[in-house]
Amino acid sequence: MQKPRFRWHLVVFLAPAVLVYTAxxxxxxxxxLRLALYSKVDQERVFVGLQNFQTLFGDPNWAPAxxxxxxxxxxxxxxxxxxxxxxxxxxxAILSHPRLRFAALYRSAIFIPTILSFVIVGFAWKLILSPxxxxxxxxxxxxxxxxxxxxxxxxxxxxxxxxxxxxxWQFVGIPMMLIYAALLSIPEEIxxxxxxxxxxxxxxxxxxKLPLILPSIGIISILTFVGNFNAFDLIYAAQGALAGPDFSxxxxxxxxxxxFFGFQLQLGDPHMGSAIAGAMFAIILVGVCIYxxxxxxxxxxxxx
Amino acid sequence: xxxxxxxxxxKFAMHGALILYTLIALFPVFVILINSFKTRKxxxxxxxxxxxxxxxxxxxxxxxxxxxxxxxxxxxxxIVTVGSLFFVLLFGAMAAFxxxxxxxxxxxxxxxxxxxGIMIPIRIGTVAxxxxxxxTGLVNTLWALILVYTAQGLPLAVFxxxxxxxxxxDDLKNAGRIDGLSEYTIFFRLVLPLxxxxxxxxxxxxxxxxxxxxxxPLILAPAEEVKTLTLGSQVFIGQFVTDxxxxxxxxxxxxxxxxxxxxxFSRQLIRGITSGAVK
Numbered sequence: 159m160q161k162p163r164f165r166w167h168l169v170v171f172l173a174p175a176v177l178v179y180t181a182x183x184x185x186x187x188x189x190x191l192r193l194a195l196y197s198k199v200d201q202e203r204v205f206v207g208l209q210n211f212q213t214l215f216g217d218p219n220w221a222p223a224x225x226x227x228x229x230x231x232x233x234x235x236x237x238x239x240x241x242x243x244x245x246x247x248x249x250x251a252i253l254s255h256p257r258l259r260f261a262a263l264y265r266s267a268i269f270i271p272t273i274l275s276f277v278i279v280g281f282a283w284k285l286i287l288s289p290x291x292x293x294x295x296x297x298x299x300x301x302x303x304x305x306x307x308x309x310x311x312x313x314x315x316x317x318x319x320x321x322x323x324x325x326x327w328q329f330v331g332i333p334m335m336l337i338y339a340a341l342l343s344i345p346e347e348i349x350x351x352x353x354x355x356x357x358x359x360x361x362x363x364x365x366x367k368l369p370l371i372l373p374s375i376g377i378i379s380i381l382t383f384v385g386n387f388n389a390f391d392l393i394y395a396a397q398g399a400l401a402g403p404d405f406s407x408x409x410x411x412x413x414x415x416x417x418f419f420g421f422q423l424q425l426g427d428p429h430m431g432s433a434i435a436g437a438m439f440a441i442i443l444v445g446v447c448i449y450x451x452x453x454x455x456x457x458x459x460x461x462x
Numbered sequence: 463x464x465x466x467x468x469x470x471x472x473k474f475a476m477h478g479a480l481i482l483y484t485l486i487a488l489f490p491v492f493v494i495l496i497n498s499f500k501t502r503k504x505x506x507x508x509x510x511x512x513x514x515x516x517x518x519x520x521x522x523x524x525x526x527x528x529x530x531x532x533x534x535x536x537x538x539x540x541i542v543t544v545g546s547l548f549f550v551l552l553f554g555a556m557a558a559f560x561x562x563x564x565x566x567x568x569x570x571x572x573x574x575x576x577x578x579g580i581m582i583p584i585r586i587g588t589v590a591x592x593x594x595x596x597x598t599g600l601v602n603t604l605w606a607l608i609l610v611y612t613a614q615g616l617p618l619a620v621f622x623x624x625x626x627x628x629x630x631x632d633d634l635k636n637a638g639r640i641d642g643l644s645e646y647t648i649f650f651r652l653v654l655p656l657x658x659x660x661x662x663x664x665x666x667x668x669x670x671x672x673x674x675x676x677x678x679p680l681i682l683a684p685a686e687e688v689k690t691l692t693l694g695s696q697v698f699i700g701q702f703v704t705d706x707x708x709x710x711x712x713x714x715x716x717x718x719x720x721x722x723x724x725x726x727f728s729r730q731l732i733r734g735i736t737s738g739a740v741k
Contacts, residue, residue: 167645168560172572175557175616178549182613183579186587186594193589249483252476264480266728268487273724275674277696278716281709282490291706293493293509327486335732359472380581388583391676395696411585411677418589419681432589439586446581 194432210433227413235386237322246333254341272331280395283324314406333378340374380449498710522707535694546611554619562627579617602685615668626660663734
């Protein structure tokens with residue numbers, strides 16, 4: 159038999175995607191990690207090894223800002239995990255109820271904030287929470303809670319949590335949709351079998367449905383993790399690059415932006431910016447690995 | 463039917479919870495939209511009232527039209543989004559077809575390589591991307607954005623489309639081969655039309671993040687003539703913070719195109735998500 163000819167069409171089909179992806183995504187990614195090992199001395203690029211990372215983690219000028227951003231970022235993530243995902247699951251559980259009327263309408267309406275840009279969301283909430291306009295205080299007044307009002311975005315102790323909650327408001331639609339899809343795929347027979355055994359209503363949710371949708375909750379958690387650790391837009395739109403008040407809302411994305419481009423009196427430093435990108439890459443990689451090898455493989459999957 | 467699942471009290475509580483959350487989700491959008499049509503006085507005096515004959519005013523929109531080049535921004539956003547989607551779909555479908563259809567050495571590795579980008583955000587490489595765009599002279603052009611978004615969209619597109627292409631019947635393709643069709647014709651004439659629903663899903667998934675992105679326009683294309691709508695409204699609102707009419711109108715104008723797109727594509731989007739394409 160004759161040896162098969164070289165299949166040129168394979169190359170033609172694969173080349174455009176592989177080229178663009180490699181040139182614009184993979185190559186810059188590694189190039190950024192490489193740049194993190196250099197520094198600029200007298201207008202020349204010098205190899206400095208891990209010194210940038212040492213500066214980032216230990217230098218008194220850099221380390222506090224870095225650990226502040228990292229800590230804030232973790233808090234940002236925790237708020238999402240504790241508020242966004244439970245609300246998403248709860249909404250999906252209600253929506254997936256059989257014969258619920260207007261389900262499609264609710265679903266579409268609740269998803270609307272997710273399609274808006276961070277700029278819109280950031281400014282809209284900034285206006286609504288603004289003490290000058292007074293929508294938030296007058297609404298609290300209507301329910302007799304006016305004393306609770308504070309300029310939340312302007313106070314160091316509340317600003318980050320407020321922004322995290324705004325982000326939750328925006329993205330609750332995504333866990334809702336994914337869980338909703340998972341709940342719909344549970345076969346009716348399983349639920350009926352549960353009913354025969356007397357498991358109905360709320361306990362059917364906890365004992366039958368929740369274990370079955372755990373893999374989807376895992377996916378949502380890792381999506382939230384990756385999304386939060388590379389967030390930037392909302393903070394930038396609402397609080398500016400300085401992530402005020404007094405850096406209390408600074409997360410890794412805004413910290414990297416400031417470092418890379420410079421702000422006020424500080425000059426931009428691409429090498430330190432790369433080092434922060436390297437740290438973000440490491441964090442995301444660790445998170446994804448924990449998910450892939452620690453959670454996903456151990457999770458019990460039920461054959462439906 | 464089971465009694466416990468049709469309890470009227472339960473039903474009441476469920477609708478109550480959903481209505482409450484729907485109000486929370488829509489309230490800010492609603493407030494922005496109604497106030498953009500009011501006079502400055504009315505905005506502050508009665509922020510929650512609908513505009514009436516007395517308080518109605520288009521002054522904000524007039525300022526926005528005069529000061530900001532929103533049509534240009536809109537056009538830029540449209541070019542970037544449509545261009546990126548075109549390349550994501552074309553290149554993504556071609557690569558997905560190669561991975562799904564042919565057996566060759568390195569198929570697995572290539573699939574994994576292309577899938578890496580699903581989990582790793584492209585923003586990590588920003589420093590080097592900017593350096594590259596400066597070196598190639600693409601900075602401050604729409605091409606820079608189109609290239610970045612194409613690279614960003616490809617991994618998920620290849621992943622979803624190859625899943626769907628595996629389901630296209632082999633008999634159909636083999637019948638085409640017996641009739642002497644080239645591999646290219648089989649791809650473009652036989653397979654592509656069959657995976658159109660999957661392509662639409664990929665398009666809708668990619669459209670929103672591209673349209674709404676602030677990071678790359680800010681870094682790669684901040685010049686006035688290539689500003690996207692998202693960046694343009696960010697800058698515009700930043701300049702007009704004290705002009706509430708203008709800010710509210712600019713926000714409304716940024717909301718409207720997305721809302722229109724959503725109304726057109728929401729069924730596709732929701733079907734895409736719920737069909738399990740992202741599992």
